[in-house]
Amino acid sequence: MEVEDGAELCFPQFPNTSCRKPSSPWTQTLVLYIVWYSISLTTVTLNLLIIISISHFRQLHTPTNILLRSLAVSDFLVGLVLMPVEVLRQTSCWFLGDFVCFLYNSLTIIITVSSLGDIVLISVDRYVAICDPLHYNTRITVNRVKLSVCLCWLYSASYSFLFVKDDLTQPGKHNSCYGECLFVIDYFTGLIDLVLSLIVPVTLIVGLYLRVFAVAVSQARAMRSHISAVTHQLSVTPKAKKSELKAARTLGVLVVVFLICYCPYYSFSLAGDSWVNASSASHILLVFLCNSGLNPVIYAFLYPWFRKAIKLIVTLQILQPGSCETNML
16 A cells, blocks of 8 residues: 555655645546647647748738737747646646746746737737828837837736745745645735736727727728719628628627636636646636637738748748748738
């Protein structure tokens, strides 16, 4: 029995202080690995394609695409680092030590908050482009966008200190045994995070997109009325209505997907004093991270230039001299 008990410990040499190994059927663990590592690989691949496309082709060096590239970088790191490590943390013991646990928790906050900040910046960019197009080129410049991206990442790094300040001075402070990596959020910190990382961004995103939608609909109606007055052809009306519905669906998907991926995490974080490395918490965090795999689909696959860039990258035509000057629009 002593041997069997020892085999169930993360560190059998420390029987009194070691954590017990997570117990779950191997089939369940295998399915979990296959599903989440597939999602991780897909997230890395899609976001890497965005990064290469925008970085390589000069015609794509626009303010909007710079924001998309920053979003792709943070989402790329989610798929490359956060997803694989979180799956391992859920299904096995933590053997990397308290300091690496501190770094992982810090990176989790920095990467996810920067991704959220990029989404807000993209919303602002589209708001100005549609609602104030005459001043877009003067207000939204490449240099200003690059500065905004740098400030976004700086804010994310500073924001992470709110959560990991205790672990910075005392790594492993919240661990109850050897072999675990906890991410503890008290109720007060969770409330601050709820306001700064959910309520404020969602309010901004929803408000900006509603305004964009209203302007887009009014412009579509004005164009429809103008065409009807000039041509007297009612056949163009269904096309205008179709464009309005398409705009509504696109904006709706952006907001709904964001809420579906983010709201469960914040609801769970407010349910108690803290959440730790439990199975339910890990699944919720993985859903939270899945938004990074959906972002490139929502924000990039809607653009024809991205499909063209994928073809050039896959066929290795970007290796040819002068390929960076290819017409992508």
